[in-house]
Amino acid sequence: MNEIAIHTENLSRHFGDVKAVDGLTLDVPAGAVLGFLGPNGSGKTTTIRLLLGLLQPTAGQASVLGWDTRTQAHEIRWRCGALLEHTGLYERLSAEDNLEFYGRIAHLPATERRARMRELLERAGLWERRREPAGTWSRGMQQKLAVARALLHRPQLLFLDEPTSGLDPEAAAALRDDLERMVQSEGATVFLTTHNLAEAERLCQRVAVIRRGRLLDVGTPQELRARAGGGAVHVELYGRGLDERVLALLQARPEVTSVHPHNDHLQIELRPGSDVAPLVTAVVGAGGQVEEVRKGSASLEEAFLELVREEAPPPSQAASQKEGAR
Amino acid sequence: MSERGSASLWTDVATVMWKEWRELLSPGRRGSGRSGWLSIAITVGIFGIFLPWQMGLDWVQSPMALVYWGWVPLFLVSGVVADAFAGERERHTLETLLASQLPDNAILLGKLLAAVSYGCLLTVAGLLLGALTVTLAFGQGRLLFYPTLVAVGGAVLCVLASGLAACAGVFVSLRAASVRQAAQTLSIATMLLIFVPVYGLQALPASVRAAGLAWMSRQNSTTVLLAVLLVLAALDALLLAAARLRFQRAKLALNV
Numbered sequence: 001m002n003e004i005a006i007h008t009e010n011l012s013r014h015f016g017d018v019k020a021v022d023g024l025t026l027d028v029p030a031g032a033v034l035g036f037l038g039p040n041g042s043g044k045t046t047t048i049r050l051l052l053g054l055l056q057p058t059a060g061q062a063s064v065l066g067w068d069t070r071t072q073a074h075e076i077r078w079r080c081g082a083l084l085e086h087t088g089l090y091e092r093l094s095a096e097d098n099l100e101f102y103g104r105i106a107h108l109p110a111t112e113r114r115a116r117m118r119e120l121l122e123r124a125g126l127w128e129r130r131r132e133p134a135g136t137w138s139r140g141m142q143q144k145l146a147v148a149r150a151l152l153h154r155p156q157l158l159f160l161d162e163p164t165s166g167l168d169p170e171a172a173a174a175l176r177d178d179l180e181r182m183v184q185s186e187g188a189t190v191f192l193t194t195h196n197l198a199e200a201e202r203l204c205q206r207v208a209v210i211r212r213g214r215l216l217d218v219g220t221p222q223e224l225r226a227r228a229g230g231g232a233v234h235v236e237l238y239g240r241g242l243d244e245r246v247l248a249l250l251q252a253r254p255e256v257t258s259v260h261p262h263n264d265h266l267q268i269e270l271r272p273g274s275d276v277a278p279l280v281t282a283v284v285g286a287g288g289q290v291e292e293v294r295k296g297s298a299s300l301e302e303a304f305l306e307l308v309r310e311e312a313p314p315p316s317q318a319a320s321q322k323e324g325a326r
Numbered sequence: 327m328s329e330r331g332s333a334s335l336w337t338d339v340a341t342v343m344w345k346e347w348r349e350l351l352s353p354g355r356r357g358s359g360r361s362g363w364l365s366i367a368i369t370v371g372i373f374g375i376f377l378p379w380q381m382g383l384d385w386v387q388s389p390m391a392l393v394y395w396g397w398v399p400l401f402l403v404s405g406v407v408a409d410a411f412a413g414e415r416e417r418h419t420l421e422t423l424l425a426s427q428l429p430d431n432a433i434l435l436g437k438l439l440a441a442v443s444y445g446c447l448l449t450v451a452g453l454l455l456g457a458l459t460v461t462l463a464f465g466q467g468r469l470l471f472y473p474t475l476v477a478v479g480g481a482v483l484c485v486l487a488s489g490l491a492a493c494a495g496v497f498v499s500l501r502a503a504s505v506r507q508a509a510q511t512l513s514i515a516t517m518l519l520i521f522v523p524v525y526g527l528q529a530l531p532a533s534v535r536a537a538g539l540a541w542m543s544r545q546n547s548t549t550v551l552l553a554v555l556l557v558l559a560a561l562d563a564l565l566l567a568a569a570r571l572r573f574q575r576a577k578l579a580l581n582v
Contacts, residue, residue: 085421086418088418102426
């Protein structure tokens with residue numbers, strides 16, 4: 001297998017004046033789980049369609065598993081699995097027939113097909129209900145079935161377009177568990193679009209952030225957090241007696257850039273490289289009773305928000321961009 | 327991964343046909359039971375029992391039976407083919423299908439042939455059952471069957487008429503925003519197909535009509551049947567080519 005599973009160079013797709021994907025240059029290493037993050041209408045779905053060869057780029061080029069998306073899309077589709085915006089399940093057919101259809105499409109021999117269907121349905125906890133029409137299932141179960149369908153032919157690369165979107169928190173967490181387990185056991189490269197940052201942080205080794213079709217940043221979640229905070233240290237201080245006097249003391253210290261009371265604790269931001277211990281000593285000296293100190297850098301959510309924070313596009317542009325991506 | 331090539335095209339076509347048939351025979355969306363089988367039973371019952379029993383010996387002896395061989399598959403195929411692409415689009419399954427390993431021709435031909443096989447199988451089943459009905463009701467111990475010209479010509483007519491409806495249906499369904507829109511367009515097209523020749527002939531000057539009828543009366547029935555089959559075959563080929571031109575993965579993917 002190529003060491004780079006996905007390579008795009010200046011990849012662009014325009015719909016009239018709307019630049020759904022705009023000069024995207026990105027490498028995804030083989031075997032990695034890449035989180036492709038962006039607000040609604042940022043070009044995530046269009047990027048997947050371009051990579052699967054379902055859309056032709058306006059400019060630039062892309063290769064997936066070494067195959068050109070313009071001229072060798074069929075080869076790409078043989079090696080990839082996809083869970084797109086909709087589950088794509090035939091609701092009047094049973095779960096078993098849905099998998100049977102895609103197993104036949106992948107030319108899996110009958111015995112291998114049945115064994116693989118059983119393996120995936122059992123792993124997703126759906127085996128006992130395989131003969132029920134997929135349309136009678138809950139959305140969470142349908143999503144699990146769609147993931148199983150995408151994995152059926154053991155693809156080298158898996159595209160997952162917002163797999164937990166629209167699920168209740170419990171179903172989303174269950175699907176995330178399944179995804180993590182399935183991805184680990186299959187060893188495939190995964191291109192996961194989401195705007196759920198907890199999901200990205202948990203599942204992805206690398207994260208790319210896109211807004212209005214342009215790539216804003218790419219790296220590990222840790223790298224993005226570090227870059228977003230500029231190395232700043234975030235501290236949460238829990239305890240009693242953290243009153244106005246303590247607040248004033250902290251604000252006066254040179255390493256402190258900001259202090260905010262938040263519910264039952266103080267949120268403190270320190271300059272890069274600052275030591276937390278002297279700060280705690282000072283608070284205790286001022287009469288504060290410290291029970292717990294939490295130290296960390298910016299969360300992925302903060303990093304994401306910082307990256308995408310910009311004046312919102314005019315409503316007409318936002319609407320037409322979404323329309324174009326559809 | 328399995329070997330792929332031109333030989334596998336027909337495997338893929340069969341796979342698409344398998345799925346289409348499973349959907350045709352599946353219970354309705356509201357769990358209304360075996361609605362697919364029920365509609366087939368009603369259709370075969372009407373054309374295999376009710377109408378032959380009403381028409382008696384004419385059902386198997388009159389060349390007018392050829393009208394049924396041509397009209398029934400048109401009616402049957404039009405009823406299901408609107409769903410081919412418009413239905414996939416409406417139910418949000420089209421994009422996943424397009425993202426699959428299936429080649430364009432397999433998707434298009436699979437859907438066409440599923441509709442054609444549906445029309446042909448039901449028509450032939452109805453007509454065989456019709457011959458049996460007439461035999462049992464009016465045969466007085468004799469086995470009654472269609473004349474050779476009607477049987478052979480009718481079988482070809484059935485395939486070509488199914489093909490015409492399937493190609494036209496797929497062509498319309500590829501662009502239609504919904505199944506309803508595709509079905510309405512097809513209904514209008516079917517009505518035009520029936521009424522334009524009828525009213526068109528009436529609109530011709532009497533002398534032209536008389537000359538046409540005189541020419542027809544000089545031809546034998548085999549020649550007339552062959553001419554009809556040739557026209558149908560040409561229309562089938564034309565519509566199939568148009569459907570292939572219209573089937574563009576990138577355009578379909580944009581409109582899912």
